Amino acid sequence: MNTVTKEASNLGQKRLLHLIETKQAIVGVLGMGYVGFPLALECVDKGYNVIGFDKNSEKVSLLAAGSSHIQDIEDDRLNSALQTKRFQVSADMSLIQKCDIIVICVPTPLDKKDKIPDLSYIDSAVDSMIAYGRQHQLLILESTTYPGTTKKKIAERMASSRRMEIGTDFFTAYSPERIDPGNSQYEVSDIPKVVGGITQTCTELASAFYSTIVTSIHPVTSPEVAETAKLLENTYRYVNIALINEMALNCRELDIDIWEVICAADTKPFGFQKFIPGPGVGGHCIPIDPFYFKWIANEKGLQTKLIDLADEINSNMPISVSDYALKLAGKDKCSILIIGAAYKKNTNDPRESSVFTIMEELMGKGCTIDYHDPFISKISLNDGSRKQSVPFTKEQINQYDVIIIHTDHDVIDYSILKDASPIIFDTRNVCREKSADNCRVVTL
Incomplete structure (x- = not known):
């Protein structure tokens, strides 16, 4: 120059x-x-x-x-x-x-x-x-x-x-x-x-x-350090979510309350960070970012064993939820209401939401599926069909065999679930926290 x-x-x-x-x-x-x-x-x-x-x-x-x-x-x-x-x-x-x-x-x-x-x-x-x-x-x-x-x-x-x-x-x-x-x-x-x-x-x-x-x-x-820092942030979360999801599934089979376990472990003032289980991993970051790192690492002939295993566990969660909902119903071709379509509470964001897999799994087995979300009035499924949010009232919810709480929006009045006829499959532990008692609640 x-x-x-x-x-x-x-x-x-x-x-x-x-x-x-x-x-x-x-x-x-x-x-x-x-x-x-x-x-x-x-x-x-x-x-x-x-x-x-x-x-x-x-x-x-x-x-x-x-x-x-x-x-x-x-x-x-x-x-x-x-x-x-x-x-x-x-x-x-x-x-x-x-x-x-x-x-x-x-x-x-x-x-x-x-x-x-x-x-x-x-x-x-x-x-x-x-x-x-x-x-x-x-x-x-x-x-x-x-x-x-x-x-x-x-x-x-x-x-x-x-x-x-x-x-x-x-x-x-x-x-x-x-x-x-x-x-x-x-x-x-x-x-x-x-x-x-x-x-x-x-x-x-x-x-x-x-x-x-x-x-x-x-x-x-360098930009490479900054790029990798972002991938580490969300890969860390993805792997730990997989851990707690696996713990939740196993605790259910062992007849141990995973939510009580988490609260007990969270009393330790050092060496433990609280993660909670859920019906799947959604959004445009956590279920996406680990695979950007996996791709570049695999391109260089490197292994990403933890990411691979975490993906296996997290990807199976929506299927596990749909299978367990059917088990709770105790019959084929049941009717199910899903509460919350967003991938996380208090947002109108359905990107990568596990609700789509849950719906498609259940519909594929002949179930009638509706959903309620105060922030998302309609959604499009992968097969091109569309669904509209239904009302969340005592009269409406009693039409179903099972209610799946998928997203725990704060604005929802969970007290409506008191004395409800359907079994409540609470994947977010919201009924306990919101005191929606006197209903048949099963947690994740």
């Missing part, structure tokens, strides 16, 4: 840092889902001008009209951001050229058949960056992925296609999202950000940006 080019690059870095420090930087967030939308609003709250990008025109129209699609974000907050004139939502990717900072928050699903990473959304985002990006932009990936993605799929593609040098002409970093839907205890600004840039300058610029958004930054030496 000659002296003139180096000086121009240094000026570009200093200008970008100045724009961050003074909140004059325009922030583009690619993907207005459960991660990108809250991040975009947090950036607006902190004083930035923000463009929220999404290729779903229906979602863009709803957001532009002030209608939030995420339960954690009320319409009033969205409308306040729109009224500031510092937030706009668009499907026009050419507006990327106006942005100084671009944060990619797109889905990274798995191929459901083979559980192979699907990075097509990231590839599409990078295509847009190549088409519309410009010099001296900071590009940050937040989507969960396997180590090496930021470097190979983003930085090297950008450098090759745009003939720009990483760390001087443009800047790239990885900072994993850590949003927990339905958890009001931790806002975006409360959660520490791990940041790993391709170069030291990339790390410094990304850290400078996030330090204006969140209270704590943890820089690491």
